[in-house]
Amino acid sequence: MAMYRAPLRDMSFVLRELAGIDDIAKLPGFEETVEVLDSVLAEAAAFAAHVLDPLNAAGDRAGCTWKDGEVSTPAGFKDAYRQFAQAGWIGLPVATEHGGQGLPQLLLGAVLEMWNAANVGFANGPLLNQGAIEAIELVASDALKKTYIPRLVSGEWLGTMCLTEPQAGSDLAAVRTKAVPDGDRYRVSGQKIFITFGEHDLTPNIVHLVLARLPDAPEGTKGISLFIVPKVLVQADGTLGERNDVYCAGIEHKLGINANPTCTLNYGEKSGGAVGYLVGEVNRGLEYMFIMMNAARFSVGIQGLGIADRAYQSALSYAKERIQSRDIAAGAPQPVAIFRHPDVRRMLMSMKAQIEAMRALAYVTAASLDRAQKSPDAAVRGERAAFAEFMIPVVKGWCTETATELCSTAVQVFGGMGYIEETGIAQQYRDVKIASIYEGTTGIQAADLVGRKLLRDRGASAAKIGADIAAFARTLDGEDADIVAIKIELERGVEALGATSSWIQASATRDLNAAFACSVPYLKLWGIVAGGWQMARAAQISVARIAAGDPEAAFYRAKLATARFYADHVLSQSSWLQHQIVNGSAAVMRLTDDGYDLDRRTLARV
Numbered sequence: 001m002a003m004y005r006a007p008l009r010d011m012s013f014v015l016r017e018l019a020g021i022d023d024i025a026k027l028p029g030f031e032e033t034v035e036v037l038d039s040v041l042a043e044a045a046a047f048a049a050h051v052l053d054p055l056n057a058a059g060d061r062a063g064c065t066w067k068d069g070e071v072s073t074p075a076g077f078k079d080a081y082r083q084f085a086q087a088g089w090i091g092l093p094v095a096t097e098h099g100g101q102g103l104p105q106l107l108l109g110a111v112l113e114m115w116n117a118a119n120v121g122f123a124n125g126p127l128l129n130q131g132a133i134e135a136i137e138l139v140a141s142d143a144l145k146k147t148y149i150p151r152l153v154s155g156e157w158l159g160t161m162c163l164t165e166p167q168a169g170s171d172l173a174a175v176r177t178k179a180v181p182d183g184d185r186y187r188v189s190g191q192k193i194f195i196t197f198g199e200h201d202l203t204p205n206i207v208h209l210v211l212a213r214l215p216d217a218p219e220g221t222k223g224i225s226l227f228i229v230p231k232v233l234v235q236a237d238g239t240l241g242e243r244n245d246v247y248c249a250g251i252e253h254k255l256g257i258n259a260n261p262t263c264t265l266n267y268g269e270k271s272g273g274a275v276g277y278l279v280g281e282v283n284r285g286l287e288y289m290f291i292m293m294n295a296a297r298f299s300v301g302i303q304g305l306g307i308a309d310r311a312y313q314s315a316l317s318y319a320k321e322r323i324q325s326r327d328i329a330a331g332a333p334q335p336v337a338i339f340r341h342p343d344v345r346r347m348l349m350s351m352k353a354q355i356e357a358m359r360a361l362a363y364v365t366a367a368s369l370d371r372a373q374k375s376p377d378a379a380v381r382g383e384r385a386a387f388a389e390f391m392i393p394v395v396k397g398w399c400t401e402t403a404t405e406l407c408s409t410a411v412q413v414f415g416g417m418g419y420i421e422e423t424g425i426a427q428q429y430r431d432v433k434i435a436s437i438y439e440g441t442t443g444i445q446a447a448d449l450v451g452r453k454l455l456r457d458r459g460a461s462a463a464k465i466g467a468d469i470a471a472f473a474r475t476l477d478g479e480d481a482d483i484v485a486i487k488i489e490l491e492r493g494v495e496a497l498g499a500t501s502s503w504i505q506a507s508a509t510r511d512l513n514a515a516f517a518c519s520v521p522y523l524k525l526w527g528i529v530a531g532g533w534q535m536a537r538a539a540q541i542s543v544a545r546i547a548a549g550d551p552e553a554a555f556y557r558a559k560l561a562t563a564r565f566y567a568d569h570v571l572s573q574s575s576w577l578q579h580q581i582v583n584g585s586a587a588v589m590r591l592t593d594d595g596y597d598l599d600r601r602t603l604a605r606v
């Protein structure tokens with residue numbers, strides 16, 4: 001089974017040459033970034049390779065166990081978590097005043113990619129913990145901050161996000177968990193399902209961030225508040241006291257990510273209400289969750305990228321070892337490694353190119369989040385925030401859907417052995433699927449892109465980003481055949497974005513169903529064109545480096561070839577997606593109510 005090794009050279013190319021980490025490091029508060037960049041990346045790569053990767057397959061096989069409300073994680077996870085916390089990884093993006101290192105989101109993106117590639121079952125814990133820290137940091141009272149943040153940052157305790165209930169999945173307006181005032185705290189009762197790391201043996205306390213309703217709260221999204229509900233109550237001196245009334249009623253049997261527990265949590269079943277503390281103001285819980293969701297959605301997009309890269313590494317290594325069939329061009333009778341066959345190379349190149357595009361778009365989006373937060377220039381802050389807001393659903397939706405396709409391609413490279421668990425590639429295929437479901441399904445990301453990002457500002461952000469891509473495409477000049485081909489496809493892609501954005505806006509005034517019917521293809525179009533934009537930037541840089549006699553010319557030639565492949569095989573899908581959206585949206589709603597052309601009685605007779 002191939003081991004995961006972080007692609008440090010590729011990451012460094014994107015960080016430095018596309019996302020501009022040197023400029024990010026000049027922003028106030030990020031000055032230490034350049035100094036620590038290489039060591040952070042190298043240490044993260046070593047931790048991923050030597051601590052997390054060896055537990056990946058074993059954790060998947062062993063899974064978690066539930067007994068009488070207690071949950072055990074697979075062997076080795078507790079120790080890995082202890083090392084992870086001790087090394088200070090949890091505090092990487094957390095502000096220094098809260099005990100973190102205050103490093104940029106951009107650097108966090110690269111590190112998250114490594115954790116998720118090496119062991120997504122493990123990585124989910126810190127991912128959600130980070131959301132919990134942000135929520136408390138952002139809106140909680142000073143007393144709650146003081147009690148919880150230092151221990152969540154040190155890793156002594158782990159945070160969760162408790163949103164989902166049986167009747168409230170995509171639609172959180174349907175949340176029913178109750179919170180009743182009880183002096184200066186609340187009593188929380190109800191049930192949450194599907195809670196990642198809702199119960200475990202990694203830490204002695206678990207800090208649940210829970211969405212619940214006060215008795216007099218308005219219906220719908222405007223009546224939801226956010227609470228901290230610790231597993232064990234914290235005493236005035238900071239030590240752990242009584243067990244709180246939140247218990248794990250069971251864990252799910254899942255398709256993948258078996259190394260982390262997905263829990264059903266019952267609140268207030270034993271003593272009439274788990275003790276909870278209000279975070280921020282009443283009835284603003286969903287608003288707070290949405291602020292954090294940006295970071296969580298970005299992180300899940302990166303999760304898809306990481307798993308896809310791991311799958312690519314395995315497929316590449318297998319393709320070089322597996323001997324099968326003769327070389328069609330060489331004419332020699334001996335069978336060769338499947339890597340030599342053109343169709344296997346197509347599959348590998350397709351993976352490589354789309355992984356590079358996802359990485360580039362995700363890191364560039366992360367850099368925008370950093371500029372939106374720290375740039376001294378208000379106009380830059382506003383402009384970068386608008387870009388990041390627009391791109392987050394694209395990074396989440398497009399990266400996770402593409403990653404799912406790429407993991408399927410990786411299984412295909414393995415042939416029959418891919419379908420057999422022992423080669424390990426089946427695990428990536430199973431693990432990756434959840435990324436396009438949790439933190440908002442792709443349908444929800446696409447609805448956000450069309451509803452909140454495109455229609456709400458009447459297409460202003462879409463038009464601005466489209467104009468930026470078009471302006472860049474005009475700078476792609478010269479004789480290089482690859483650049484000429486890339487420019488043609490990028491310009492077609494921008495046209496498709498403009499045409500589909502206008503069509504959706506016009507349709508929305510007449511028929512909202514038609515406007516939303518192809519929101520997922522629209523999100524995909526944004527992904528492949530914005531990813532293609534970054535690949536074209538990489539190609540332009542590469543041509544200049546090669547011309548200047550760069551000692552790493554081979555690296556840049558490979559970048560150029562990959563960008564050309566992407567233009568012809570992926571970016572070229574823009575015209576097809578445009579057709580699908582503009583000409584095919586109406587047909588979507590023609591699915592008959594029973595899902596068949598014939599009614600069921602007729603079908604039964606057939």
Ligand SMILES: Cc1cc2nc3c(=O)[nH]c(=O)nc-3n(C[C@H](O)[C@H](O)[C@H](O)COP(=O)(O)OP(=O)(O)OC[C@H]3O[C@@H](n4cnc5c(N)ncnc54)[C@H](O)[C@@H]3O)c2cc1C
Pocket residue numbers: 128161162163164168169170171193194195196197254257262434437438439440441442443444447
């Ligand atoms: C392994 C795992 C871990 C999880 N971890 C957590 C966690 O830690 N915390 C937590 O709170 N939750 C967690 N979840 C829950 C997860 O976030 C939800 O499953 C997810 O948001 C989808 O909700 P649902 O399952 O109810 O699907 P539904 O909402 O029933 O959706 C079903 C389908 O309908 C579509 N759909 C629904 N509404 C719309 C709409 N308005 N427009 C277009 N399409 C729509 C969806 O896109 C989807 O295709 C986890 C789930 C799993 C499986």
